[in-house]
Amino acid sequence: MNEYRLKFLERIQRTDTVYSFRFCPCEKIDFVPGQFAQVVFDEQDRNNKKLNKYLSFSCRPGKEYVELTKRFSGSDFSRRLWSLAKGEDVLLKGPMGSCTLDDQHHKVAFLIGGIGITPAISILEHVVFSRLPCDVIMLYSNLLESDIPFRSDLDAWTNHDPSIHVVHTIVDEKPHNNSYRQGMITSEMISCEIPDLKERIFLISGPPAMVSAMNQACRALGCLPENIKSENFVGY
Ligand SMILES: Cc1cc2nc3c(=O)[nH]c(=O)nc-3n(C[C@H](O)[C@H](O)[C@H](O)COP(=O)(O)OP(=O)(O)OC[C@H]3O[C@@H](n4cnc5c(N)ncnc54)[C@H](O)[C@@H]3O)c2cc1C
Numbered sequence: 001m002n003e004y005r006l007k008f009l010e011r012i013q014r015t016d017t018v019y020s021f022r023f024c025p026c027e028k029i030d031f032v033p034g035q036f037a038q039v040v041f042d043e044q045d046r047n048n049k050k051l052n053k054y055l056s057f058s059c060r061p062g063k064e065y066v067e068l069t070k071r072f073s074g075s076d077f078s079r080r081l082w083s084l085a086k087g088e089d090v091l092l093k094g095p096m097g098s099c100t101l102d103d104q105h106h107k108v109a110f111l112i113g114g115i116g117i118t119p120a121i122s123i124l125e126h127v128v129f130s131r132l133p134c135d136v137i138m139l140y141s142n143l144l145e146s147d148i149p150f151r152s153d154l155d156a157w158t159n160h161d162p163s164i165h166v167v168h169t170i171v172d173e174k175p176h177n178n179s180y181r182q183g184m185i186t187s188e189m190i191s192c193e194i195p196d197l198k199e200r201i202f203l204i205s206g207p208p209a210m211v212s213a214m215n216q217a218c219r220a221l222g223c224l225p226e227n228i229k230s231e232n233f234v235g236y
Pocket of ligand 1: 235
Protein backbone atom coordinates (compact mmCIF):
# COMPACT_ATOMS: atom_id res chain seq x y z
CA MET A 1 0.00 0.00 0.00
CA ASN A 2 1.39 3.41 -0.98
CA GLU A 3 1.73 6.35 1.37
CA TYR A 4 1.79 10.00 0.42
CA ARG A 5 2.59 13.27 2.15
CA LEU A 6 0.08 15.97 1.35
CA LYS A 7 0.11 19.66 2.19
CA PHE A 8 -3.15 21.11 3.42
CA LEU A 9 -4.36 23.92 1.14
CA GLU A 10 -7.90 24.95 2.04
CA ARG A 11 -11.23 24.02 3.60
CA ILE A 12 -14.53 24.42 1.74
CA GLN A 13 -17.96 24.41 3.34
CA ARG A 14 -20.52 22.12 1.63
CA THR A 15 -23.38 22.20 4.19
CA ASP A 16 -23.70 23.16 7.88
CA THR A 17 -21.84 19.98 8.86
CA VAL A 18 -19.97 18.84 5.75
CA TYR A 19 -16.60 20.29 4.75
CA SER A 20 -14.13 19.45 1.99
CA PHE A 21 -10.38 19.60 2.51
CA ARG A 22 -8.04 20.21 -0.40
CA PHE A 23 -4.45 19.05 -0.34
CA CYS A 24 -1.48 19.43 -2.62
CA PRO A 25 0.19 16.04 -3.11
CA CYS A 26 4.01 16.16 -3.20
CA GLU A 27 3.84 13.36 -5.80
CA LYS A 28 1.03 12.23 -8.11
CA ILE A 29 -1.59 9.97 -6.47
CA ASP A 30 -2.85 7.38 -8.94
CA PHE A 31 -6.36 6.83 -7.68
CA VAL A 32 -9.36 5.62 -9.66
CA PRO A 33 -12.59 7.65 -9.29
CA GLY A 34 -14.63 6.09 -6.47
CA GLN A 35 -11.67 5.00 -4.34
CA PHE A 36 -10.81 6.03 -0.78
CA ALA A 37 -7.72 6.40 1.42
CA GLN A 38 -6.81 6.39 5.09
CA VAL A 39 -5.90 9.69 6.72
CA VAL A 40 -3.24 8.85 9.29
CA PHE A 41 -3.05 11.41 12.09
CA ASP A 42 -1.44 8.97 14.56
CA GLU A 43 1.68 7.71 12.76
CA GLN A 44 3.10 6.06 15.90
CA ASP A 45 0.03 3.91 16.47
CA ARG A 46 -1.33 2.87 13.09
CA ASN A 47 -4.09 0.90 14.87
CA ASN A 48 -5.50 4.04 16.46
CA LYS A 49 -8.96 3.91 14.91
CA LYS A 50 -9.96 7.21 16.52
CA LEU A 51 -7.30 9.22 14.70
CA ASN A 52 -6.72 7.17 11.54
CA LYS A 53 -9.86 7.07 9.39
CA TYR A 54 -11.00 6.33 5.88
CA LEU A 55 -12.27 9.07 3.60
CA SER A 56 -13.21 8.85 -0.07
CA PHE A 57 -11.73 11.11 -2.72
CA SER A 58 -14.34 13.73 -3.62
CA CYS A 59 -12.75 14.96 -6.84
CA ARG A 60 -11.58 13.38 -10.08
CA PRO A 61 -7.95 12.31 -10.45
CA GLY A 62 -5.55 14.59 -12.32
CA LYS A 63 -6.43 17.88 -10.63
CA GLU A 64 -3.79 20.08 -9.07
CA TYR A 65 -5.23 19.13 -5.69
CA VAL A 66 -6.83 16.08 -4.09
CA GLU A 67 -9.99 16.60 -2.09
CA LEU A 68 -11.46 14.67 0.84
CA THR A 69 -14.79 15.50 2.44
CA LYS A 70 -15.97 14.80 5.99
CA ARG A 71 -19.29 15.03 7.79
CA PHE A 72 -18.28 16.61 11.08
CA SER A 73 -18.95 15.16 14.51
CA GLY A 74 -17.39 16.01 17.84
CA SER A 75 -14.85 13.19 17.42
CA ASP A 76 -11.08 13.49 17.95
CA PHE A 77 -10.59 12.86 14.23
CA SER A 78 -12.99 15.64 13.28
CA ARG A 79 -11.24 18.06 15.64
CA ARG A 80 -7.81 17.14 14.31
CA LEU A 81 -8.95 17.59 10.71
CA TRP A 82 -10.56 20.92 11.54
CA SER A 83 -7.39 22.18 13.22
CA LEU A 84 -5.17 21.66 10.14
CA ALA A 85 -3.10 24.74 9.40
CA LYS A 86 -2.37 25.86 5.84
CA GLY A 87 0.81 24.13 4.63
CA GLU A 88 0.67 21.42 7.32
CA ASP A 89 1.65 17.88 6.26
CA VAL A 90 -0.81 14.99 6.38
CA LEU A 91 -0.05 11.32 5.74
CA LEU A 92 -2.40 9.50 3.37
CA LYS A 93 -2.37 5.73 2.92
CA GLY A 94 -3.99 4.24 -0.19
CA PRO A 95 -5.70 4.41 -2.58
CA MET A 96 -8.05 1.51 -1.86
CA GLY A 97 -11.45 0.25 -2.95
CA SER A 98 -13.16 -1.30 -5.93
CA CYS A 99 -16.47 0.58 -6.00
CA THR A 100 -15.39 2.12 -9.27
CA LEU A 101 -16.57 2.41 -12.84
CA ASP A 102 -15.04 0.11 -15.48
CA ASP A 103 -14.64 1.25 -19.08
CA GLN A 104 -17.39 -1.09 -20.27
CA HIS A 105 -19.98 0.35 -17.84
CA HIS A 106 -21.99 2.84 -19.86
CA LYS A 107 -25.30 2.57 -18.03
CA VAL A 108 -24.93 3.39 -14.36
CA ALA A 109 -27.30 3.76 -11.42
CA PHE A 110 -26.15 5.33 -8.15
CA LEU A 111 -28.05 4.75 -4.92
CA ILE A 112 -26.57 7.19 -2.42
CA GLY A 113 -27.26 8.11 1.20
CA GLY A 114 -25.97 11.40 2.67
CA ILE A 115 -22.20 11.71 2.87
CA GLY A 116 -21.96 8.54 0.72
CA ILE A 117 -22.00 11.03 -2.18
CA THR A 118 -18.21 11.55 -2.05
CA PRO A 119 -17.12 8.63 -4.31
CA ALA A 120 -20.01 9.41 -6.68
CA ILE A 121 -18.75 13.00 -7.00
CA SER A 122 -15.31 11.71 -7.95
CA ILE A 123 -16.84 9.40 -10.58
CA LEU A 124 -19.26 12.00 -11.99
CA GLU A 125 -16.62 14.71 -12.18
CA HIS A 126 -14.45 12.25 -14.13
CA VAL A 127 -17.34 11.26 -16.44
CA VAL A 128 -18.14 14.92 -17.19
CA PHE A 129 -14.52 16.05 -17.56
CA SER A 130 -13.52 13.12 -19.78
CA ARG A 131 -16.81 13.26 -21.73
CA LEU A 132 -17.38 9.55 -21.19
CA PRO A 133 -20.43 8.16 -22.99
CA CYS A 134 -22.28 7.26 -19.77
CA ASP A 135 -25.97 7.27 -19.05
CA VAL A 136 -26.33 7.98 -15.33
CA ILE A 137 -29.32 7.91 -12.98
CA MET A 138 -28.74 8.75 -9.33
CA LEU A 139 -31.19 8.37 -6.45
CA TYR A 140 -29.82 10.53 -3.64
CA SER A 141 -31.35 10.56 -0.20
CA ASN A 142 -30.73 13.16 2.51
CA LEU A 143 -32.50 14.02 5.74
CA LEU A 144 -33.17 17.69 4.87
CA GLU A 145 -33.02 19.81 1.73
CA SER A 146 -30.40 21.98 3.37
CA ASP A 147 -28.33 18.86 4.06
CA ILE A 148 -27.42 18.06 0.44
CA PRO A 149 -23.65 18.23 -0.04
CA PHE A 150 -22.35 19.11 -3.54
CA ARG A 151 -25.82 20.31 -4.56
CA SER A 152 -24.46 23.01 -6.88
CA ASP A 153 -22.11 20.57 -8.67
CA LEU A 154 -24.92 18.04 -9.14
CA ASP A 155 -27.25 20.76 -10.48
CA ALA A 156 -24.58 22.06 -12.86
CA TRP A 157 -23.85 18.60 -14.26
CA THR A 158 -27.50 17.63 -14.71
CA ASN A 159 -28.35 20.98 -16.35
CA HIS A 160 -25.42 20.69 -18.71
CA ASP A 161 -25.68 16.99 -19.60
CA PRO A 162 -29.03 15.31 -20.40
CA SER A 163 -27.46 11.86 -19.87
CA ILE A 164 -27.02 12.61 -16.13
CA HIS A 165 -30.23 12.50 -14.11
CA VAL A 166 -30.41 13.00 -10.32
CA VAL A 167 -33.51 12.31 -8.23
CA HIS A 168 -33.32 13.85 -4.76
CA THR A 169 -35.35 12.35 -1.96
CA ILE A 170 -35.78 13.99 1.43
CA VAL A 171 -36.44 11.90 4.52
CA ASP A 172 -37.10 14.18 7.50
CA GLU A 173 -39.25 16.99 6.11
CA LYS A 174 -41.89 17.63 3.50
CA PRO A 175 -40.15 18.77 0.30
CA HIS A 176 -40.72 22.46 -0.52
CA ASN A 177 -41.53 21.69 -4.15
CA ASN A 178 -42.31 18.72 -6.34
CA SER A 179 -38.81 18.41 -7.77
CA TYR A 180 -38.02 16.22 -4.73
CA ARG A 181 -39.34 12.86 -3.69
CA GLN A 182 -40.09 12.17 -0.05
CA GLY A 183 -38.83 9.31 2.12
CA MET A 184 -36.02 6.81 2.06
CA ILE A 185 -35.06 5.05 -1.17
CA THR A 186 -37.30 1.97 -1.57
CA SER A 187 -37.61 -0.82 -4.14
CA GLU A 188 -40.72 0.92 -5.51
CA MET A 189 -38.77 4.15 -5.96
CA ILE A 190 -35.91 2.28 -7.66
CA SER A 191 -38.16 0.44 -10.12
CA CYS A 192 -40.16 3.61 -10.86
CA GLU A 193 -37.14 5.88 -11.46
CA ILE A 194 -34.90 3.25 -13.08
CA PRO A 195 -37.15 1.15 -15.39
CA ASP A 196 -34.11 -0.31 -17.24
CA LEU A 197 -32.47 -1.38 -13.96
CA LYS A 198 -31.41 -4.81 -15.26
CA GLU A 199 -29.22 -3.12 -17.90
CA ARG A 200 -27.35 -1.00 -15.35
CA ILE A 201 -24.40 -1.37 -13.06
CA PHE A 202 -25.43 -0.25 -9.55
CA LEU A 203 -23.04 1.71 -7.35
CA ILE A 204 -24.32 1.97 -3.77
CA SER A 205 -22.70 4.14 -1.12
CA GLY A 206 -23.70 5.38 2.32
CA PRO A 207 -24.12 4.27 5.94
CA PRO A 208 -24.03 0.47 6.48
CA ALA A 209 -27.77 0.03 7.15
CA MET A 210 -28.67 1.91 3.98
CA VAL A 211 -26.13 0.00 1.88
CA SER A 212 -27.43 -3.33 3.14
CA ALA A 213 -31.08 -2.36 2.46
CA MET A 214 -30.19 -1.17 -1.07
CA ASN A 215 -28.28 -4.37 -1.85
CA GLN A 216 -31.30 -6.44 -0.81
CA ALA A 217 -33.68 -4.24 -2.82
CA CYS A 218 -31.54 -4.50 -5.97
CA ARG A 219 -31.32 -8.28 -5.71
CA ALA A 220 -35.07 -8.58 -5.07
CA LEU A 221 -35.68 -6.48 -8.18
CA GLY A 222 -33.64 -8.92 -10.25
CA CYS A 223 -30.29 -7.12 -10.62
CA LEU A 224 -27.43 -9.57 -11.05
CA PRO A 225 -25.12 -9.65 -8.01
CA GLU A 226 -22.13 -8.99 -10.31
CA ASN A 227 -23.81 -5.73 -11.39
CA ILE A 228 -24.02 -4.40 -7.83
CA LYS A 229 -21.01 -2.70 -6.21
CA SER A 230 -21.18 -1.03 -2.83
CA GLU A 231 -19.14 1.05 -0.41
CA ASN A 232 -20.02 0.85 3.26
CA PHE A 233 -19.22 4.03 5.21
CA VAL A 234 -18.50 2.13 8.42
CA GLY A 235 -18.59 4.60 11.29
CA TYR A 236 -21.99 6.15 10.48
C1 LIG B 1 -14.54 3.00 2.69
C2 LIG B 1 -14.97 4.16 3.56
C3 LIG B 1 -15.08 5.44 2.99
C4 LIG B 1 -15.50 6.50 3.79
N1 LIG B 1 -15.61 7.75 3.21
C5 LIG B 1 -16.03 8.79 3.99
C6 LIG B 1 -16.14 10.11 3.43
O1 LIG B 1 -15.82 10.35 2.25
N2 LIG B 1 -16.59 11.09 4.24
C7 LIG B 1 -16.94 10.86 5.56
O2 LIG B 1 -17.35 11.81 6.24
N3 LIG B 1 -16.83 9.64 6.09
C8 LIG B 1 -16.38 8.60 5.35
N4 LIG B 1 -16.26 7.36 5.92
C9 LIG B 1 -16.57 7.20 7.37
C10 LIG B 1 -15.40 7.71 8.18
O3 LIG B 1 -14.28 6.85 8.03
C11 LIG B 1 -15.73 7.78 9.69
O4 LIG B 1 -16.00 6.50 10.20
C12 LIG B 1 -16.92 8.66 9.94
O5 LIG B 1 -16.65 9.91 9.35
C13 LIG B 1 -17.21 8.81 11.46
O6 LIG B 1 -16.08 9.27 12.09
P1 LIG B 1 -16.14 10.37 13.25
O7 LIG B 1 -14.73 10.56 13.68
O8 LIG B 1 -16.87 11.57 12.82
O9 LIG B 1 -17.11 9.74 14.34
P2 LIG B 1 -16.88 8.80 15.58
O10 LIG B 1 -17.45 9.54 16.73
O11 LIG B 1 -15.48 8.30 15.68
O12 LIG B 1 -17.77 7.57 15.19
C14 LIG B 1 -19.20 7.61 15.09
C15 LIG B 1 -19.76 6.25 15.55
O13 LIG B 1 -19.30 5.19 14.69
C16 LIG B 1 -18.57 4.21 15.45
N5 LIG B 1 -17.40 3.86 14.62
C17 LIG B 1 -16.41 4.71 14.23
N6 LIG B 1 -15.51 4.08 13.47
C18 LIG B 1 -15.92 2.78 13.39
C19 LIG B 1 -15.41 1.62 12.74
N7 LIG B 1 -14.27 1.65 12.03
N8 LIG B 1 -16.12 0.46 12.88
C20 LIG B 1 -17.26 0.41 13.59
N9 LIG B 1 -17.79 1.49 14.21
C21 LIG B 1 -17.14 2.64 14.13
C22 LIG B 1 -18.20 4.87 16.74
O14 LIG B 1 -18.13 3.93 17.78
C23 LIG B 1 -19.35 5.86 16.96
O15 LIG B 1 -20.44 5.23 17.56
C24 LIG B 1 -15.82 6.29 5.17
C25 LIG B 1 -15.68 5.02 5.74
C26 LIG B 1 -15.25 3.97 4.95
C27 LIG B 1 -15.08 2.61 5.59
